[in-house]
Amino acid sequence: MELEDSEPPFLKTYKALFGDMVEEERTKRVHENMFSVDEYELPLVDLSGLSLGNFDREDCKKAIADAASRWGFFQVVNHGISTDILARMKLEQVKLFKQPFYKKANENVFNLAKNCYSWGSPTATSLMQFSWSEAFHFPLTNMKGLREFTSFSSPIEEYARLVFDLAQNISETLAEHLGCKSTTFFVENCKPSSCYLRMNRYPQCPISSKVFGFVPHTDSDFLTILYQDHIGGLQLMRDGEWISVKPTPDALIINIGDLFQAWCNGVYKSIEHRVVTNPEVERFSVAYFFCPSYDTLIKSYSEKHSIYKEFTFEEYRQQVQEDVKHTGSKIGLRRFLR
Ligand SMILES: C=C1C[C@]23C[C@@]1(O)CC[C@H]2[C@@]12CC[C@H](O)[C@@](C)(C(=O)O1)[C@H]2[C@@H]3C(=O)O
Ligand SMILES: O=C(O)CCC(=O)C(=O)O
Numbered sequence: 001m002e003l004e005d006s007e008p009p010f011l012k013t014y015k016a017l018f019g020d021m022v023e024e025e026r027t028k029r030v031h032e033n034m035f036s037v038d039e040y041e042l043p044l045v046d047l048s049g050l051s052l053g054n055f056d057r058e059d060c061k062k063a064i065a066d067a068a069s070r071w072g073f074f075q076v077v078n079h080g081i082s083t084d085i086l087a088r089m090k091l092e093q094v095k096l097f098k099q100p101f102y103k104k105a106n107e108n109v110f111n112l113a114k115n116c117y118s119w120g121s122p123t124a125t126s127l128m129q130f131s132w133s134e135a136f137h138f139p140l141t142n143m144k145g146l147r148e149f150t151s152f153s154s155p156i157e158e159y160a161r162l163v164f165d166l167a168q169n170i171s172e173t174l175a176e177h178l179g180c181k182s183t184t185f186f187v188e189n190c191k192p193s194s195c196y197l198r199m200n201r202y203p204q205c206p207i208s209s210k211v212f213g214f215v216p217h218t219d220s221d222f223l224t225i226l227y228q229d230h231i232g233g234l235q236l237m238r239d240g241e242w243i244s245v246k247p248t249p250d251a252l253i254i255n256i257g258d259l260f261q262a263w264c265n266g267v268y269k270s271i272e273h274r275v276v277t278n279p280e281v282e283r284f285s286v287a288y289f290f291c292p293s294y295d296t297l298i299k300s301y302s303e304k305h306s307i308y309k310e311f312t313f314e315e316y317r318q319q320v321q322e323d324v325k326h327t328g329s330k331i332g333l334r335r336f337l338r
């Protein structure tokens with residue numbers, strides 16, 4: 001197997017030691033169920049409809065609510081975040097991950113939160129729970145901290161400001177569709193400082209199609225807004241099958257989180273998703289978790305009927321972390337069924 005100069009050193013070593021194994025792995029992946037998964041385009045909503053006349057606006061809101069209830073996932077274009085900001089954010093993200101390990105692991109260098117950098121799933125208790133990825137996952141309580149590393153007006157900071165408004169608008173649209181026309185719940189309980197940003201890097205994985213880039217999970221938030229590059233690898237569970245999500249340039253992917261599913265009594269779905277590895281190229285994504293403050297009480301929007309017990313966001317996170325610690329898996333909302 002010939003060695004290409006452009007390949008990272010670890011891959012050269014692998015090919016020298018296990019060349020035929022890598023070839024065999026590549027052949028195997030073609031038939032592997034992870035890679036023969038059907039690729040779908042998520043329901044696409046053009047948000048420019050929200051700023052048009054009444055009918056277009058209502059159609060746009062209905063498309064958002066339909067996708068959130070039928071898929072739990074959808075993608076949006078004309079979301080108001082420019083291609084330029086997305087491209088500059090991606091560049092900063094690549095620069096950040098290319099830093100030497102000692103710098104990435106030293107939170108003072110980037111002035112981000114403590115312990116925000118990790119490899120894999122920190123609490124994995126078996127290989128199947130290992131994630132072949134590295135990530136910075138930090139609360140947006142200190143946006144200025146982002147400037148220390150990147151530049152005065154960090155594109156990541158600009159993105160975080162814009163994506164908060166987008167998450168707020170989409171949440172209120174979803175609430176309105178439930179008949180909560182003038183709810184102030186999200187404005188009162190979700191602030192830029194209560195949200196999180198997670199930057200993911202998925203290195204190429206030439207050794208096994210059985211390793212996940214990110215283990216199957218649901219997001220423990222109201223709403224996640226995901227910016228992914230063109231490589232692909234995100235899969236979601238639909239009708240009992242894993243389906244691959246086809247990347248759309250400059251689109252943002254919205255998925256409903258556990259807290260919204262509880263708040264709306266299951267009308268909108270928090271869907272399990274995962275990331276599969278790629279044998280040839282690395283992949284980057286940025287997930288924005290739209291979260292309330294920890295003391296926010298999550299209870300059904302409808303007084304008359306609720307599937308889940310009331311719980312604060314803090315109680316939810318603690319329960320998840322306890323379950324993940326003791327069992328290696330997140331039990332999530334099932335813990336709070338009435
Ligand atoms: C180990 C875990 C923590 C996590 C659920 C999981 O089982 C695997 C995914 C993890 C993750 C990653 C993104 C978010 O940080 C998070 C809150 C989420 O929604 O999925 C965490 C989960 C968690 O701690 O609740
Ligand atoms: O990278 C992706 O496509 C998904 C990442 C994800 O699910 C997460 O960060 O919660």
Ligand SMILES: [Fe+2]
Binds near residue numbers: 273
């Ligand atoms: Fe996720």
